[in-house]
Amino acid sequence: MTSNRGFTTDIVHSDRAFGSDDGSVHKAVHTATQYGFEKVEDLIGVFQGTKKGAYVYSRQGTPTTAALEAKLTAMESGVGTVCFATGMAAISAIFLTLLRAGDHLVASRAVFGNTNSLFGSLEDLGVGVTRVDATEAENVAAAITPKTRMVFVETLANPGTQIADLEAIGQLCKVRGVLFVVDNTILSPYLFRPGGIGAGLVVHSLTKSICGHGNALGGAVIDTGAFDWTDYPNINAAYRKGDVRQWGLTQVRKKGLRDMGATLSSQHAHAIAVGAETLALRMSYTSASALEIARYLEAHPAIAKVYYPGLPSHPQHAQASKLFRAAGWLLSFELKNPGDCLAFHDRLQLAVKATGLGDTRTLVIPVAHTIFWEAGPAVRAEMGIADGMVRLSVGLEEVSDLIADLRQALG
Incomplete structure (x- = not known):
């Protein structure tokens, strides 16, 4: 390049x-697992590190x-x-x-x-x-x-x-x-x-x-x-x-x-x-969508806190603005009523309830109940993970559709 x-x-x-x-x-x-050589000396050279740029077994x-x-x-x-x-x-x-x-x-x-x-x-x-x-x-x-x-x-x-x-x-x-x-x-x-x-x-x-x-x-x-x-x-x-x-x-x-x-x-x-090949396009689009969603959630009465570096309220917003081209597709937020966390997820119609990240589809998960459940309440408290925390991996859907889905689920 x-x-x-x-x-x-x-x-x-x-x-x-x-x-x-x-x-x-x-x-x-x-797909081959084996790579043959015309001369055994070349095969030996690969094993002994004197022959570079050759393949000997696909495990490496x-x-x-x-x-x-x-x-x-x-x-x-x-x-x-x-x-x-x-x-x-x-x-x-x-x-x-x-x-x-x-x-x-x-x-x-x-x-x-x-x-x-x-x-x-x-x-x-x-x-x-x-x-x-x-x-x-x-x-x-x-x-x-x-x-x-x-x-x-x-x-x-x-x-x-x-x-x-x-x-x-x-x-x-x-x-x-x-x-x-x-x-x-x-x-x-x-x-x-x-x-x-x-x-x-x-x-x-x-x-x-x-x-x-x-x-x-x-x-x-x-x-x-x-x-x-x-x-x-x-x-x-x-x-x-x-x-x-x-x-x-x-x-x-x-x-x-x-x-x-x-x-x-x-x-x-x-x-x-x-x-x-589409990394730059996807990261630009999802970062813009995530910021718009974060702003919407921060103003919503049912939300206690939003975690997104693109927001001025984020503790490291200044550093993110200085170092990063944009703030990315990951955001989390806390519901004011932790008891509504699971029902909120079930009311979502567009966001996929899944553990992954960085997909073309928006993914959502209740953090304390799943990926940090094994860590225990003490570790979760130390890491600032509340029972009502929701993690959102923003995908490529139109942001208006994602906000509409969040609005009806929060309503």
Whole structure:
């Protein structure tokens, strides 16, 4: 891709730019699991790391997944990408391949429920985890110890839409020599690129914003080139060769794909790549709709509070306005009468009652009763998740229809 062209122009022409089979505008879907070699020396070279750019077994990638990886690298202005079967596989690969027993992780308290559950598994394996309010960088600074290897935040927290103090944390991690990892799933690289504030690794659930059509699972880890791997102690000796910018991703790929097998299929990689072509259009449209809905809800007498960074009432509105192109498709709100929460959902006729995010259809879910039920009331209270909280993932329907549906359900 060329940097002087538009975001969408580069995406829709990326497969042709990198070379495609038989002149096709999309990379072919490669379904083979085996890759043969004319000379056994070339096969040996792949295993020993002296032959680059060859495929040996599809568990570690295919030409189809490689094309998607190249597209994602360009979208985040990075130096490399590794794709996975799901977003949680991508996050797990980062933690399980780059952290060791005795290491310490500082993480935002406001993260996706399954990510929070994964922190518990890391603690069981001997990795210390400190959860902090990352909206203030001083809380992160106070939690860092000599054993801290990594700081992890989301650009926009789900479901409370808290925004970490991104610029300050990025500077802090640079000074302390700590790897800064940012989950950019909800905003996407169109609305924000974490590499610009010092994130060394960016993670995505490709299922959400980037694919955007609710028809494929996927995840990705992207190296922005902002972190110097030479001093990171957990890189295996076997991977400390060649381009130092690739050391971290090489370990993530070898351990996360070869050893753990969390492989993205070529079929899903193709669907994600096609979905990504409309990313800018979808993010612009859904962000505008979400803002209009948020304004409507904030003025409604049945609503106690609305959580959306595009509103001036949001605690991090100034930061969102400075850093993000728009505020995205995710918003949450609290009903004044929590007892009406389930009946309100059942009265909705257009919004789909579902657990997913980032679909073409608007999705709605009662947060405390579902995705954060396992966390328990104490954790929910700590995270600010009220019993009457409703999460809305805004889709591509006309916003007038969505507001009409909300109006009748609230009425």
